[in-house]
Amino acid sequence: MPKTVAEINEKIKRGDAVVVTAEEMIDIVQENGAKRAAEMVDVVTTGTFGPMCSSGAYINLGHSKPKIKLGGGRVYLNEVPVFAGFAAVDILIGATSIPDDDPRNRSYPGEFRYGGGHVIEDLVAGKDLRLVASAYGTDCYPRKHLETLININDVNEAVLFNPRNAYQNYNVAVNLSDKIIYTYMGVLKPNLGNANYCSAGQLSPLLNDPYYKTLGIGTRIFLGGGIGYISWWGTQHNPSVKRTENGLPAVPAGTLAVIGDLKQMSQRWLRGTTMLGYGVTLTVGLGVPIPVLNEEIARYTAVRDEDIWTQIVDYSSAYPEGKAEAVGKVNYAQLKSGTITLLGKKVPTGSLSSYPGAREIATTLKEWIKERRFLLTEPVAPLPGAGSGYTFKGLRIREG
Amino acid sequence: MISRKLVLSFPPSLVDKLIIYRLVKEHDLEFNILKAAVTQNEEGMLIMELTGEKENYERGINYLKETGVHIQPLSKDVIFVEEKCTSCGACVPQCPTAAFVVEPVSRKILFYEERCIACEICVKVCPYKAMKMRW
Numbered sequence: 001m002p003k004t005v006a007e008i009n010e011k012i013k014r015g016d017a018v019v020v021t022a023e024e025m026i027d028i029v030q031e032n033g034a035k036r037a038a039e040m041v042d043v044v045t046t047g048t049f050g051p052m053c054s055s056g057a058y059i060n061l062g063h064s065k066p067k068i069k070l071g072g073g074r075v076y077l078n079e080v081p082v083f084a085g086f087a088a089v090d091i092l093i094g095a096t097s098i099p100d101d102d103p104r105n106r107s108y109p110g111e112f113r114y115g116g117g118h119v120i121e122d123l124v125a126g127k128d129l130r131l132v133a134s135a136y137g138t139d140c141y142p143r144k145h146l147e148t149l150i151n152i153n154d155v156n157e158a159v160l161f162n163p164r165n166a167y168q169n170y171n172v173a174v175n176l177s178d179k180i181i182y183t184y185m186g187v188l189k190p191n192l193g194n195a196n197y198c199s200a201g202q203l204s205p206l207l208n209d210p211y212y213k214t215l216g217i218g219t220r221i222f223l224g225g226g227i228g229y230i231s232w233w234g235t236q237h238n239p240s241v242k243r244t245e246n247g248l249p250a251v252p253a254g255t256l257a258v259i260g261d262l263k264q265m266s267q268r269w270l271r272g273t274t275m276l277g278y279g280v281t282l283t284v285g286l287g288v289p290i291p292v293l294n295e296e297i298a299r300y301t302a303v304r305d306e307d308i309w310t311q312i313v314d315y316s317s318a319y320p321e322g323k324a325e326a327v328g329k330v331n332y333a334q335l336k337s338g339t340i341t342l343l344g345k346k347v348p349t350g351s352l353s354s355y356p357g358a359r360e361i362a363t364t365l366k367e368w369i370k371e372r373r374f375l376l377t378e379p380v381a382p383l384p385g386a387g388s389g390y391t392f393k394g395l396r397i398r399e400g
Numbered sequence: 401m402i403s404r405k406l407v408l409s410f411p412p413s414l415v416d417k418l419i420i421y422r423l424v425k426e427h428d429l430e431f432n433i434l435k436a437a438v439t440q441n442e443e444g445m446l447i448m449e450l451t452g453e454k455e456n457y458e459r460g461i462n463y464l465k466e467t468g469v470h471i472q473p474l475s476k477d478v479i480f481v482e483e484k485c486t487s488c489g490a491c492v493p494q495c496p497t498a499a500f501v502v503e504p505v506s507r508k509i510l511f512y513e514e515r516c517i518a519c520e521i522c523v524k525v526c527p528y529k530a531m532k533m534r535w
């Protein structure tokens with residue numbers, strides 16, 4: 001008997017919903033079959049905790065006396081430039097922003113010790129941040145300079161808003177050249193010195209609902225240690241890629257845009273992150289609950305690392321040149337074993353996404369639901385699906 | 401035979417070269433300097449591997465201590481700040497001595513500091529600054 005989200009919520013409110021993590025669901029389906037598992041289990045929780053560059057936070061600072069119009073001016077938080085292209089006192093901190101005087105990659109590889117991701121972490125941790133701003137001054141907003149400490153507890157809104165998180169599967173990065181390279185996939189040693197991956201695999205949200213059948217716009221989620229929502233499909237959402245027979249894409253595919261009140265999030269799950277020679281980013285903790293509406297969903301949520309295949313890409317040439325070729329294919333069980341064999345060579349693997357973090361998120365979300373602190377939502381609108389024809393385009397450079 | 405990697409710190413008043421010379425000459429030890437530096441407060445710092453017969457080694461160490469040199473085993477110089485570690489695993493394939501191990505069940509990263517030779521690679525590679533130098 002298929003269930004509805006409303007029925008599951010009734011069970012949650014009564015305190016008798018059966019909630020398990022995506023890891024626990026594997027054994028349940030193996031032992032009981034998907035049909036029976038769909039009757040037994042109401043919700044499967046997922047999680048992921050990895051660097052997600054398209055992340056940011058916007059803040060409404062409140063008005064100073066006399067007032068200043070930051071929009072169109074320049075604003076820094078702890079020396080990191082933030083976006084000031086909205087109204088008078090709305091600013092946006094982008095995770096990858098870095099101080100103007102950071103040497104960047106002039107001393108290669110750049111260290112990138114502090115940037116937007118760290119500002120967001122410090123903000124959510126309740127630390128004071130130094131704001132320095134200059135504006136052009138208007139009749140209604142006469143002030144031209146502002147220097148002050150700000151704190152998350154004093155500002156009006158502080159909202160985490162990430163245009164692209166939770167990639168559904170990702171490349172494995174290797175280096176075929178004879179020089180070490182520094183990438184957003186970490187440090188890659190020459191001649192296949194290591195292979196780095198970045199996905200929670202069997203715990204990853206979009207790999208447990210590969211066709212986006214239960215989640216969509218409006219879905220309530222775990223975000224940064226608090227509650228957030230899927231606000232849209234993420235940028236570069238690419239649902240139309242080729243899939244294996246279990247529905248899983250073997251290349252990066254779907255993505256999520258997410259939003260939530262930063263004031264109820266925690267530093268534990270929003271971490272400023274440094275990628276040597278590459279830059280600064282934010283590591284985001286995110287978890288999605290999946291209502292087990294029927295046998296089909298039960299089957300999806302039982303996905304195992306060995307079923308999830310991904311492509312291995314050379315980041316010394318194919319990736320920067322935008323060539324589509326892959327060096328090979330591998331599954332997450334192989335990656336997690338610590339070594340893979342590639343072109344006849346044993347290659348040690350490294351991860352960027354934290355599996356213990358993903359597991360803790362899925363477990364936390366499970367506890368929230370069991371304690372009736374978190375109810376499921378029905379999506380307001382679906383994400384573009386595998387049959388939608390929606391694709392991810394490149395940029396054609398042209399002269400005007 | 402004994403072979404240990406040590407961190408020696410010399411107060412500003414001591415001339416390190418002479419001490420090492422005597423250590424080698426008079427106590428019949430072999431050494432290999434892995435790193436030498438002067439810290440912010442003008443202390444000399446030397447990371448070296450000291451090798452020799454057990455008896456000689458112990459006499460040599462006593463000699464160093466008598467001259468006022470502070471000695472500690474090397475591994476303690478790279479510190480694992482557990483609260484900052486996310487157990488991502490980015491350090492695992494980078495460490496030349498396999499000092500990081502993924503615990504197979506929890507998948508948490510364990511740091512075996514006695515394997516560490518203080519090459520500092522993980523200090524640069526760790527995205528969360530969970531590995532840091534004492535100096």
Ligand code: SF4
Nearest residue numbers: 485486488489491526
């Ligand atoms: S790279 Fe840093 S955070 Fe990641 S496992 Fe190693 S020490 Fe921990």
Ligand code: SF4
Nearest residue numbers: 495516517519520522
């Ligand atoms: S300093 Fe070098 S040897 Fe020590 S743990 Fe880090 S990478 Fe390994």
